[in-house]
Amino acid sequence: MRIVIVDDDPLVRMGLGAILRSEPGWEVVAEAGDGASAVAEVRRAHPDVVLMDVRMPGMDGLEATRLIVESGSAAKVLVLTTFEVDEYVFDAMRAGAAGFVLKRLPPTELIEAVRVVAAGESLLFPASTRAVIERFAGPEDAELPDLTEREQDVLRELARGLSNPEIAARLFVSVETVKSHVAAILTKLSVRDRTQAVIVAYESGFVRPGDGIE
Amino acid sequence: MRIVIVDDDPLVRMGLGAILRSEPGWEVVAEAGDGASAVAEVRRAHPDVVLMDVRMPGMDGLEATRLIVESGSAAKVLVLTTFEVDEYVFDAMRAGAAGFVLKRLPPTELIEAVRVVAAGESLLFPASTRAVIERFAGPEDAELPDLTEREQDVLRELARGLSNPEIAARLFVSVETVKSHVAAILTKLSVRDRTQAVIVAYESGFVRPGDGIE
DNA sequence: TAAGCGTTCCCCCGCTCGGGGGAGGCGGCT
DNA sequence: AGCCGCCTCCCCCGAGCGGGGGAACGCTTA
Numbered sequence: 219m220r221i222v223i224v225d226d227d228p229l230v231r232m233g234l235g236a237i238l239r240s241e242p243g244w245e246v247v248a249e250a251g252d253g254a255s256a257v258a259e260v261r262r263a264h265p266d267v268v269l270m271d272v273r274m275p276g277m278d279g280l281e282a283t284r285l286i287v288e289s290g291s292a293a294k295v296l297v298l299t300t301f302e303v304d305e306y307v308f309d310a311m312r313a314g315a316a317g318f319v320l321k322r323l324p325p326t327e328l329i330e331a332v333r334v335v336a337a338g339e340s341l342l343f344p345a346s347t348r349a350v351i352e353r354f355a356g357p358e359d360a361e362l363p364d365l366t367e368r369e370q371d372v373l374r375e376l377a378r379g380l381s382n383p384e385i386a387a388r389l390f391v392s393v394e395t396v397k398s399h400v401a402a403i404l405t406k407l408s409v410r411d412r413t414q415a416v417i418v419a420y421e422s423g424f425v426r427p428g429d430g431i432e
Numbered sequence: 433m434r435i436v437i438v439d440d441d442p443l444v445r446m447g448l449g450a451i452l453r454s455e456p457g458w459e460v461v462a463e464a465g466d467g468a469s470a471v472a473e474v475r476r477a478h479p480d481v482v483l484m485d486v487r488m489p490g491m492d493g494l495e496a497t498r499l500i501v502e503s504g505s506a507a508k509v510l511v512l513t514t515f516e517v518d519e520y521v522f523d524a525m526r527a528g529a530a531g532f533v534l535k536r537l538p539p540t541e542l543i544e545a546v547r548v549v550a551a552g553e554s555l556l557f558p559a560s561t562r563a564v565i566e567r568f569a570g571p572e573d574a575e576l577p578d579l580t581e582r583e584q585d586v587l588r589e590l591a592r593g594l595s596n597p598e599i600a601a602r603l604f605v606s607v608e609t610v611k612s613h614v615a616a617i618l619t620k621l622s623v624r625d626r627t628q629a630v631i632v633a634y635e636s637g638f639v640r641p642g643d644g645i646e
Numbered sequence: 647t648a649a650g651c652g653t654t655c656c657c658c659c660g661c662t663c664g665g666g667g668g669a670g671g672c673g674g675c676t
Numbered sequence: 677a678g679c680c681g682c683c684t685c686c687c688c689c690g691a692g693c694g695g696g697g698g699a700a701c702g703c704t705t706a
Contacts, residue, residue: 580681580683583682605683607685608686609684613683
């Protein structure tokens with residue numbers, strides 16, 4: 219197991235290195251103190267796992283993670299944080315990190331975390347997982363309750379990008395009926411036009427990316 | 433710690449019960465063999481945590497989870513699965529489950545999982561976490577690359593529901609310029625109107641629900 | 647019975663939007 | 677120098693869209 223440690227604090231690097239080197243067959247092949255050199259070291263050392271601090275002077279850990287992942291490296295990036303701040307977790311996930319854990323984790327769990335990401339799986343610490351789940355479940359309960367059945371039907375068609383005549387054809391009603399429903403939708407959602415209605419549909423979770431794609 | 437165990441297999445219920453009862457102060461206050469009775473038992477017993485199997489005859493665990501969460505119960509639902517199938521994890525999260533773990537977990541980890549969800553946090557087993565992260569990171573690389581910088585600016589404003597005059601004001605250009613960019617966007621994205629352009633923006637991951645909210 | 651709501655349909659009007667042209671300046675590339 | 681892509685701005689025009697009315701029918705509820 220080849221590991222690269224990235225943290226601006228030499229003491230933290232030493233501590234992490236001591237923990238990881240205690241595992242037989244594991245070696246720390248490189249260390250870096252900022253994002254730019256981290257990217258360079260990974261390109262050179264071809265590690266299996268990168269332990270990446272978020273907050274660093276110069277290029278931060280998230281940008282470095284993004285560059286490493288986009289470079290096509292096989293290295294799995296495990297992002298480490300000092301505090302349980304949720305604000306970074308979504309950015310880290312989008313950057314392509316394989317995991318997101320507390321820096322101050324018991325050695326056995328840290329080793330286990332490295333093992334997990336090296337195996338191609340992922341993990342988050344519990345507070346982040348809750349945030350992620352809420353991100354999925356949260357918008358669900360915003361149900362746009364004032365809309366009638368038929369209005370919801372029309373809003374679904376609106377969210378597919380159909381014009382009034384097209385919606386009329388699909389729902390087997392006249393264009394005037396569709397216009398009535400659209401007008402009701404605009405009023406109830408307090409928006410000005412169909413585009414804003416579609417945005418509300420997406421933002422509220424009424425429709426989701428990928429919903430209507432065959 | 434008050435716990436309800438839901439599984440259609442009595443043997444599994446016994447096994448889980450034995451593990452959980454070994455913790456001092458923990459008690460299994462009810463058991464259920466299907467979703468409907470699970471909802472009833474939870475309503476009656478007011479547990480802290482519900483261990484919920486997914487596959488059950490009659491009402492399945494996901495629907496039961498949804499009903500329990502919507503009922504306003506304080507109980508945290510920990511969904512258990514036999515196989516590492518990802519297909520249920522998103523549904524479970526949307527249903528409001530606090531966690532999603534393998535049924536066949538070592539007793540110490542299972543107890544730890546219960547402790548985590550009881551504390552209001554969440555957890556997923558690693559394969560699911562990977563799926564969740566990919567769900568976040570995946571659409572990211574769809575970049576609508578043909579759009580120029582300025583066109584992307586305009587598309588972002590479009591996706592906020594702004595009219596052409598509003599976009600012109602925000603970008604400090606004339607309405608005619610905005611119209612030019614919008615026309616270019618429509619052509620490049622092969623869509624007919626601004627509404628469809630916004631839909632493409634959402635579906636491609638160019639903008640995401642929650643991105644532009646104050 | 648009367649009231650209310652949801653669904654369906656109709657008219658007119660004003661306006662933004664989208665499509666068709668075009669034009670000038672600016673920077674990079676060859 | 678020439679070319680080309682990007683950004684900027686301008687004209688005309690038609691069609692769809694949004695807003696304002698209204699009206700019929702069936703259904704549930706009071």
